[in-house]
Amino acid sequence: MKIYILWLRQIKRYLRSKSRILGSLAQPLLFLLAMGYGFGSVFQKAGQGNYINFLAPGIIGMSIIFTSVFTGIEIIWDRQFGFLKEMMVAPMSRLNIMIGRTMGGATVATMQGIIVLMLSMLFGFHPYSFIGVLLTIPVMFLVALLFTALGTMIASLLDDMQGFQLIMNFLIMPLFFLSGALFPLEGLPKVMSIITKLDPLSYGVDAFRYLLINSSHYDIGLDIAVLSIITGFFLLLGGYFFKKIQI
């Protein structure tokens, strides 16, 4: 019940900030349209098939990573506007506060991912099967959980939003660009190939591709295993760092 009310709070806040929903859709859409149509013919000529189809799962991954890291980092705002204090003096364990918040943030990011999926279908994306689309949703939630927990960790290490740009440019952007969201993972230079293997988003995007367009670089079982392990690890770390937040 307590975890539920923390979750509900995140959902209500999300549904009420229409500008935020719209704002965070603009970027993935721009990527999808500009790159999808822009590189479409080159991709086709290289014998890789339909680029929009290839790109859409990557763009879903993009909207999820940005939204979930951001909802995790929002703890800084809760602290700034004082609401974190209200939670911290409540008779409830720190771990449950962290769980409730992370669940809420991950749900929000999943909803964002679903919206991007539907929009991309409007712009010419053809998923392989309906079952695949349905199965994508829990995987989206798993990826969202992973990056919300990461955002929580970052938030407990940052004093204020000053460091936000730094995190965006040196962590989130590289995670996105090096995940294979925009390009195939086959035939990459050695170093690049290693880096993409270390990027958790690679496995998320790969799982999306498997479920949505029935093509994947790694194995779906490996994708889910890697994502689950890292999510578990980040949740533990996030919980640990959350306890250290001083008000």
Add this chain to the structure above:
Amino acid sequence: MNSDLFMDTNKIINVKNLIKKFGDFIAVDDISFSVDKGEIFAFLGPNGAGKSTTIKMLTTLLTSNSGDIKINGHNPAIEPDLVRRMFGIVFQDTSLDDELTAWENMEFHGVLYDVPKKLRRERIESLMQFVELWDRKDSLVKEFSGGMKRRLEIARGLLHHPKIIFLDEPTLGLDPQTRNHMWEYLKDLNKKEGTTIFFTTHYMEEADRIADKIAIIDHGKIIASGTSAELKKDTKTESLEDAFLSLTGNVIREESATSVDHMRTNRRMWRK
């Protein structure tokens, strides 16, 4: 140490030799004090004296370096959840969720404190009626004025019927009407329910008028305590303000701006 005194069941807050250091800086330097059940207790001191740090330790937000705290017989560091149920708190800065409605803020609090649904709904209505916000229950808190927010926070702090209510500068920035209304209610609650009130303020006439007992803290040490009359007598002064100044001196204290203050400045930039 007088152990009999420490076991005194009449003492709802009992602090012994409490110390809190931040690095080399000693924020709270070996303080001891106690508050009786049903007492209205004013905790006064210049900025940076250690008031907020002490309140944070009493309310489980900080742990001490050494010393002993008992809240109604329980140690906040050892049994935090038990202690948390016993007090309500109104912080110096607002701690409401701006994006939720007034009613939702109350409901959220009630759920976190395990107030059963039926009772919760009843109390929310009566408390919001009392602070005259019931007709605004479905407005988002961000549309409220400072005074309305403060009233809502007080109502929220009382929702789980705490034995103690902590108020950290509760009347800061409130107009006299709201201030009087608020104190009327709190005094009434104190009389009827025996709720202990622990508050800080910079308005000396407020402490003079309302508090049964006063403690003055400066540089992390409690330098005087007693009733207002006793403090005035001891310092041979006419008013509590003069007594306060004679005890703490006239030097203006400086507090460094925290990152949160910096962030408030940048707040607009980040909204939306």
